[in-house]
Amino acid sequence: MEPMKKNLPHLAAKVRIDALKMIYAAQSGHPGGSFSAADIITTLYFGGFLAYDPKNPKWKDRDYFILSKGHCAPSLYAVLGELGFFPKDEFFRLRQVDSLLQGHPETYIPGIEIASGPLGQGISVACGIAMGIKIDKKQNKVFSLHGDGELQEGNIWEGVMTAAKYHLDNYVAIVDRNRLQIDGSTAEVMPIEDVAGKFQAFGWEVMKMNGHDFDDIYTTLKKAVEVTGKPVCIVADTVKGKGVSFMENQVGWHGKAPNDEQFASAMEELQKNFDETQ
Amino acid sequence: MSNKIATRAAFGEALLEIGRKQENVVSLDADLSGSTKTGAFAKEFPERAFNVGIAEQGLVATAAGLAIARKKPFACTFAVFLTGRAYDQVRTSVAISDLPVVLAGSHAGILTGEDGATHQALEDIGLMRALPHMTVLSPADAAETKACTQYAAQAEHPVYLRLGRSGVPVIFDEKTKFEIGKVRTLNQGTDVVIFATGPLVSSALIAAKKLEKDISVKVVNVSCISPLDVSGIIEALQGVKNVITAEDHSINNGLGSAIAEVMAENGIGIPLYRHGMRQFGESGNGADLYEKYKFDGEGVAEVVRTFLKK
Ligand SMILES: Cc1ncc(C[n+]2csc(CCOP(=O)(O)OP(=O)(O)O)c2C)c(N)n1
Numbered sequence: 001m002e003p004m005k006k007n008l009p010h011l012a013a014k015v016r017i018d019a020l021k022m023i024y025a026a027q028s029g030h031p032g033g034s035f036s037a038a039d040i041i042t043t044l045y046f047g048g049f050l051a052y053d054p055k056n057p058k059w060k061d062r063d064y065f066i067l068s069k070g071h072c073a074p075s076l077y078a079v080l081g082e083l084g085f086f087p088k089d090e091f092f093r094l095r096q097v098d099s100l101l102q103g104h105p106e107t108y109i110p111g112i113e114i115a116s117g118p119l120g121q122g123i124s125v126a127c128g129i130a131m132g133i134k135i136d137k138k139q140n141k142v143f144s145l146h147g148d149g150e151l152q153e154g155n156i157w158e159g160v161m162t163a164a165k166y167h168l169d170n171y172v173a174i175v176d177r178n179r180l181q182i183d184g185s186t187a188e189v190m191p192i193e194d195v196a197g198k199f200q201a202f203g204w205e206v207m208k209m210n211g212h213d214f215d216d217i218y219t220t221l222k223k224a225v226e227v228t229g230k231p232v233c234i235v236a237d238t239v240k241g242k243g244v245s246f247m248e249n250q251v252g253w254h255g256k257a258p259n260d261e262q263f264a265s266a267m268e269e270l271q272k273n274f275d276e277t278q
Numbered sequence: 279m280s281n282k283i284a285t286r287a288a289f290g291e292a293l294l295e296i297g298r299k300q301e302n303v304v305s306l307d308a309d310l311s312g313s314t315k316t317g318a319f320a321k322e323f324p325e326r327a328f329n330v331g332i333a334e335q336g337l338v339a340t341a342a343g344l345a346i347a348r349k350k351p352f353a354c355t356f357a358v359f360l361t362g363r364a365y366d367q368v369r370t371s372v373a374i375s376d377l378p379v380v381l382a383g384s385h386a387g388i389l390t391g392e393d394g395a396t397h398q399a400l401e402d403i404g405l406m407r408a409l410p411h412m413t414v415l416s417p418a419d420a421a422e423t424k425a426c427t428q429y430a431a432q433a434e435h436p437v438y439l440r441l442g443r444s445g446v447p448v449i450f451d452e453k454t455k456f457e458i459g460k461v462r463t464l465n466q467g468t469d470v471v472i473f474a475t476g477p478l479v480s481s482a483l484i485a486a487k488k489l490e491k492d493i494s495v496k497v498v499n500v501s502c503i504s505p506l507d508v509s510g511i512i513e514a515l516q517g518v519k520n521v522i523t524a525e526d527h528s529i530n531n532g533l534g535s536a537i538a539e540v541m542a543e544n545g546i547g548i549p550l551y552r553h554g555m556r557q558f559g560e561s562g563n564g565a566d567l568y569e570k571y572k573f574d575g576e577g578v579a580e581v582v583r584t585f586l587k588k
Contacts, residue, residue, distance in 0.1 A: 097562030103394035117396035152331035190331025
């Protein structure tokens, strides 16, 4: 794990650049949540937390990542492309007719375990995988990533109970707590506090981290995978649109592509971050 | 028909107009109020507009409760979540309970575009028309959407209103009188009748025009898919040699199936082709997808030519 660690900020900068290029080329997609999740997804894949084989995505001994907030696929596609699950040319055909990279994850895309986009199903799906792994007495891990707005779905809490009942300590769920959804802030649309307290009350081990501080992400994930007897929920404090100042904390950038001018200015900022993290 | 308006936009306007006159109208959203176009209503009547968060099952069941409390609820979200995620709430709390809830589902069909298969409702007509008590409305353009919304606001039973994301050509002017529940012949013809619904109605009309020199195409708008205007459909079938159904929906359980059932049950043995989706959708610009799946005027014309081997 250690040797990869120092590259994480640089890799995450690249992920944001590629994600934005895709969304710009498509003139459609979700930059806000893709960027709040970028550092977490990058750390999972490049920080040594997931075992995978890009040449054999269905490898039986892999670990599993479920992007339950499927609209943030651009960041995941950027990571999977970087790792060689599919050619990077595919980036620029995102969301277009006859393309591989769909607006939301589909199982025919190498590296994608399950279709998502319709929110709220990922915890139960992850539970199923974690239960299957336990039947086989294997050590593989399952991670899932959720929006905070997504927690409003009832199916989330069905899964939360299942994970606790079956002591799924091979499972870590991460909440991207950027405090925004589509119609406004989670506080306005449908308050979900106390997120940590809710998971705790349902019998989970709960941790908090700064979802943009790589040391914090790294050490929290390391701690999370060591927990036994319970599933772990990590509440990650994040900023929607992180990395592009005019998108940060702006609900309007949930699902909108940048125009030429906005793209140029965003790329300048992202490129600077990429260069500085070399 | 060059002017285009999205039916969801027409719905939003109608909701506001109706809300001004009908005080019991309330709207419910599930974090997609920008997309369902309830914003104008919510702005003028904030105390009558609710947002339940990303929770479609709760959305529908809450609407049922409001109906019990003598309100006229419009439960609004993407068609795929409204009819799919919340199906049992629709079935039990709305349909079996026979409550006057209006389910307004936007982003129906592949017209939804870039979001892809997960967000394109292609089974909603089938799901909704299987439910007794449920009226299923699939308007063809802006004016008809307003008439359907008006009808739904007055209905004493559940109504499903199928709406689309992108603009569709204007067919009817604002003064058109609609008889909701009845089929309507928009173009006379004898070689083939196209029963179309939703955005495919304007495509069928464009196709009829393109083909008029070689093929005589009757176009019938079926905007009420349940309960079906059986006698109107049988009448429209008189004297034509072929039948095509056209819908931005699965060929299974939608308009095509409904027409096939009427034909079979009434012993009408004319060749039938169901034009619609035979697979899940995919990402792409709505217009590009309409071209690929032959849902635009040119595409429907091609489907007619192929079916009639002309
Ligand atoms: C079941 C379901 N309902 C509605 C939507 C539409 N939708 C897409 S993203 C989104 C908001 C998500 O907010 P959040 O979970 O906080 O994600 P983030 O802010 O990280 O993008 C909504 C309502 C959906 N995809 N699925």
